[in-house]
Each structure stands twice: as structure tokens, then as C-alpha cells.
Amino acid sequence: MYSTIAIEGxxxxxxxxxxxxxxxxxxxxxxxxxxxxxxxxHTVEVNGIKHALRSxxxxxxxxxxxxxxxxxxxxxxxxxxxxxDENFHGHENDLKLLISDRAHLILPYHIALDEAIENNLGxxxxxxxHRGIGPCYSDKALRLGIRVGDLLDKDYLLSRLKTVxxxxxxxxxxxxxxxxxxxxxxxxxxxxxERLKPHxxxxxxxxxAAIDDGKKIVFEGAQGSLLDLDHGTYPxxxxxxxxxxxxxxxxxIAPQKINRVVAIMKSYMTRVGEGxxxxxxxxxxxxxxxxxxxxxxxxxxxxxxxxxxxxxxVGYTCKITGVTDLAITLFDVLENxxxxxxxxxxxxxxxxxxxxxxxxxxxxxxxxxxxxxKTIPEFDKxxxxxxxxxxVEAQEYLSFIADTLHARISILSLGPDRSETVVFNEVx
Ligand code: GDP
Ligand code: IMO
Ligand code: MG
Numbered sequence: 001m002y003s004t005i006a007i008e009g010x011x012x013x014x015x016x017x018x019x020x021x022x023x024x025x026x027x028x029x030x031x032x033x034x035x036x037x038x039x040x041x042h043t044v045e046v047n048g049i050k051h052a053l054r055s056x057x058x059x060x061x062x063x064x065x066x067x068x069x070x071x072x073x074x075x076x077x078x079x080x081x082x083x084x085d086e087n088f089h090g091h092e093n094d095l096k097l098l099i100s101d102r103a104h105l106i107l108p109y110h111i112a113l114d115e116a117i118e119n120n121l122g123x124x125x126x127x128x129x130h131r132g133i134g135p136c137y138s139d140k141a142l143r144l145g146i147r148v149g150d151l152l153d154k155d156y157l158l159s160r161l162k163t164v165x166x167x168x169x170x171x172x173x174x175x176x177x178x179x180x181x182x183x184x185x186x187x188x189x190x191x192x193x194e195r196l197k198p199h200x201x202x203x204x205x206x207x208x209a210a211i212d213d214g215k216k217i218v219f220e221g222a223q224g225s226l227l228d229l230d231h232g233t234y235p236x237x238x239x240x241x242x243x244x245x246x247x248x249x250x251x252x253i254a255p256q257k258i259n260r261v262v263a264i265m266k267s268y269m270t271r272v273g274e275g276x277x278x279x280x281x282x283x284x285x286x287x288x289x290x291x292x293x294x295x296x297x298x299x300x301x302x303x304x305x306x307x308x309x310x311x312x313x314v315g316y317t318c319k320i321t322g323v324t325d326l327a328i329t330l331f332d333v334l335e336n337x338x339x340x341x342x343x344x345x346x347x348x349x350x351x352x353x354x355x356x357x358x359x360x361x362x363x364x365x366x367x368x369x370x371x372x373x374k375t376i377p378e379f380d381k382x383x384x385x386x387x388x389x390x391x392v393e394a395q396e397y398l399s400f401i402a403d404t405l406h407a408r409i410s411i412l413s414l415g416p417d418r419s420e421t422v423v424f425n426e427v428x
Contacts, residue, residue: 002259004217005428006244008321009224010263010314012271016329016413017264018042021058021220023421027428029215030066031059034250035240036222037074037106039129041298045416051087052298055080057220060095068203071102072250074136075148077192100203101149109168109180110135116175126236127273129299137239148200151193161186204252211257216428219247225317236275243321260427263323265314267331270304272297276364279307279343293333310343311404316356318405325427327411335378341370373397381414384422
């Protein structure tokens with residue numbers, strides 16, 4: 001057992017991070033979201049009740065757990081307050097929430113710019129969630145960002161708006177959008193600040209002290225490694241680094257403080273938005289999985305693209321992020337599915353490769369090479385306590401994954417509810 005663990009999506013997002021984080025939160029003191037914003041849609045299901053979380057960490061339904069939103073996250077203050085109301089109406093005191101004073105704010109002009117840029121890209125659009133994520137992280141890098149801590153100082157907030165808005169308004173007008181009225185935005189931010197104030201703090205100081213005190217912390221990533229700004233399928237990526245290797249920067253703790261890295265991996269592939277996906281099955285097989293796995297976006301409700309599990313992609317992300325443990329999710333969906341395959345290599349221009357080409361144009365030409373597996377028969381999920389309780393066909397599929405990725409399967413998820421989880425190795 002370990003005291004600090006990282007949760008990262010190992011594919012294109014929606015791997016079941018919310019479900020696994022909530023499960024592990026029951027054994028932890030703190031859950032800390034480390035990047036992304038309300039582009040995330042993390043589903044937590046407890047006793048048959050589904051909750052869709054966007055910015056709140058997935059430990060928020062576990063009593064006593066402190067939920068931290070770290071500096072690497074981008075926060076839409078209005079959407080966050082709505083999310084708190086949706087989930088904690090009338091019992092806000094049950095939510096123990098700390099928000100980093102260094103996290104950047106997603107403001108209405110970021111959302112308008114996200115939409116305008118996508119519209120201008122036409123057929124080459126990224127397929128973003130239109131939540132203003134890219135423009136907000138861009139402003140952070142441009143030093144034009146407004147941070148959560150700025151909400152605590154009325155005069156400074158106004159001076160930042162006066163510095164930033166003229167630039168943003170020029171961009172908005174150039175892209176055919178209405179400019180933002182400073183007084184309106186300032187007034188709404190002051191109102192939001194009143195409610196957010198009690199939660200705002202230096203979360204790096206808090207996390208370091210908690211680690212020194214031996215507290216158990218789950219660091220929860222959003223999105224997936226293949227949407228990583230540096231290591232993903234650029235330009236079809238998000239604007240942050242959803243991998244465990246970004247945790248030190250995104251939370252303000254040292255790299256050696258992370259004990260284990262748990263990759264959440266769906267038993268097959270899905271992707272929302274544009275970009276190459278060599279093992280995509282835009283056919284009956286894909287439709288069957290989409291319906292069995294309810295593969296529709298939590299945030300945008302878009303049908304997810306479905307494909308065979310691609311271990312070239314997951315192998316690449318496991319290597320760069322130092323994955324030690326796997327949590328394999330949606331395994332129940334594969335029951336009775338015929339024509340089961342795993343992608344083990346690609347053919348690119350006649351050559352067999354087992355790495356991820358940097359260029360999206362090369363990647364789009366990759367043809368998958370598959371290994372076939374026997375159909376996994378229906379089995380009683382409540383009877384699975386140890387690996388050998390699984391049908392032999394399931395063991396073969398899972399062992400192949402573990403051997404290829406050089407990581408142990410510590411958690412197997414056999415349904416959306418918190419209770420439908422089997423642990424082979426305790427990770428926290
Ligand atoms: P996240 O973004 O990584 O948290 O994942 P999402 O919540 O976007 O998508 C995962 C979906 O799969 C949600 O609808 C979950 O309720 C559901 N889910 C998670 N684990 C399992 C599982 O083991 N089996 C089934 N059938 N559904 C699951
Ligand atoms: P969770 O945390 C799946 C995708 C979008 C788009 C690209 C860029 O639920 O796994 P953005 O709005 O981030 O600028 O969009 O990234 N994307 C996700 N896909 N799950 C997510 O989050 C995603 N967050 C962003 O569809 O292709
Ligand atoms: Mg999701």
C-alpha cells in the first residue's frame with residue numbers, strides 16, 4: 001500500500017477515471033484534480049445514482065475526503081458554482097473543497113474564442129468541447145491570464161481586467177464575436193468571488209504539509225495521455241498535460257512524492273472529437289460496443305468513436321509516464337462480443353512500427369496489425385475475487401495486456417457502480 005498515487009487516463013479520455021478515483025477515495029484522505037477544466041466529464045455512480053463531475057474532484061461524494069483543485073486546473077467560476085449547486089444543493093457544508101489561488105480562470109471571452117477559432121478552422125477543426133480550455137491555457141502562457149487568487153483583491157482584479165480585456169476584445173471582434181463589457185464581467189466575478197472565497201488557498205502548501213503528515217492522496221487527472229499537449233496526437237489534443245508526469249508542476253509537489261502511477265484503461269478504445277484513430281471500427285462491431293458501453297459524451301453528448309484496444313498507443317503512454325499499475329475498466333462490455341482483437345503494431349508505408357509517429361499525417365496512414373482473442377463468455381461478476389476466478393478467455397486477454405505493458409493489473413472494473421470493482425492489488 002502506498003500513500004500518494006496518480007490516476008491518469010491512458011487513452012483518449014473517458015476511461016472511467018471518475019469511477020476509479022471515487023472508489024480509491026474511500027481509502028484516501030485527499031483527492032486532488034491536477035489539470036484540465038470543465039471539458040472533463042467524470043461519472044461517479046454510487047448505489048445506482050449517477051453524478052457527472054466536470055471540475056469537482058471525484059472524491060467529493062466520499063464523506064470526510066478533502067477535495068483539492070490544484071494550480072494546473074483551469075476553472076470557469078460560474079460553471080463551478082453551478083456544479084456545486086447541482087450536486088450539493090442545501091448541503092454545501094458536506095463538500096470539503098480547496099481551490100488553488102494560482103489556478104487560472106476560464107472567462108466568457110475564452111469560450112467565445114474557442115467557438116470562433118473552431119468555426120474558422122472549418123473541416124480542420126479539433127472538435128473541442130467549446131469550454132474555452134485552449135484560449136484559457138494560451139492566456140496563461142501569454143501572461144494574460146486572470147487567476148483565482150485575483151478574485152480576493154477587488155482593485156487588482158479590476159486592473160487585470162482593464163489590462164487584458166482590450167486585447168481579448170480585439171480578438172473577439174476580429175473573429176466576428178461581440179466584445180465583453182468590463183463592468184458586467186467585473187460585477188459577476190465579484191459575486192462569484194463571495195461564494196468561492198472560503199475555498200481559495202495555497203494548495204501546494206496544503207498538499208506538502210499533508211504528505212509530510214502521511215495523509216493518503218489520490219491525484220486525479222482529466223482527459224487522457226493521448227490528448228497530452230506534448231505527447232499526444234498533436235494537433236488533435238487538449239491544451240494541458242493529462243499525464244502523471246505533469247503532477248509536480250500542476251500541483252507544486254516534488255516528483256519523488258508520487259509513489260504509484262495507476263493508468264486507467266478501457267478494455268477497448270474510444271475517442272471524442274477529431275484526429276486519427278487507427279483501430280477505429282466505424283461498423284457493426286463499433287455500434288455494438290457503443291450501445292453496450294453507453295459510449296456517449298458526458299459533457300457534449302456526442303457519440304464516441306469506438307475501436308479495438310490499441311496497445312501501441314497505450315504502450316507508448318505507459319512508458320513515458322512510468323505506469324506501475326493498471327485499472328482496466330468496462331471489461332463487462334466485452335462479454336459475448338465476437339471478433340475480439342488487440343492492435344499490437346502498425347504498418348506505415350510498408351514498414352512495421354510499434355511507436356507513435358509525431359506527424360498526424362503519418363499517423364493517419366498507419367494500418368493496424370491485430371492479434372485475435374477468443375470471445376469472453378458471460379460470467380457471474382459477483383463471484384470474481386481473484387484473477388483465476390475469471391473465465392480463461394478473459395484471463396488470456398488481460399494477461400496479454402499486462403505482459404505487453406509491463407504493468408500489473410491491480411483493479412478490474414466490471415460495471416459502472418462503485419461496488420462493481422475488483423481489487424487484485426491494493427494501491428492505496
Ligand atoms: P472518465 O471521463 O474517465 O471519468 O469516464 P466517463 O465517465 O466519461 O466515461 C466512462 C463511462 O463508463 C461512464 O458512463 C461510467 O459510468 C461508465 N463505466 C465506468 N466503469 C465501467 C465499467 O466497468 N463497466 C461499465 N459498463 N461502465 C463503466
Ligand atoms: P475526460 O476527463 C474525452 C477532447 C475533445 C477534443 C480535444 C480538445 O472526461 O476524459 P478541449 O475542449 O479540451 O480543447 O478539446 O480533447 N477532450 C476529451 N475527450 N474526454 C475528455 O475528458 C475530454 N476533454 C477534452 O473532444 O477532441
Ligand atoms: Mg469523461
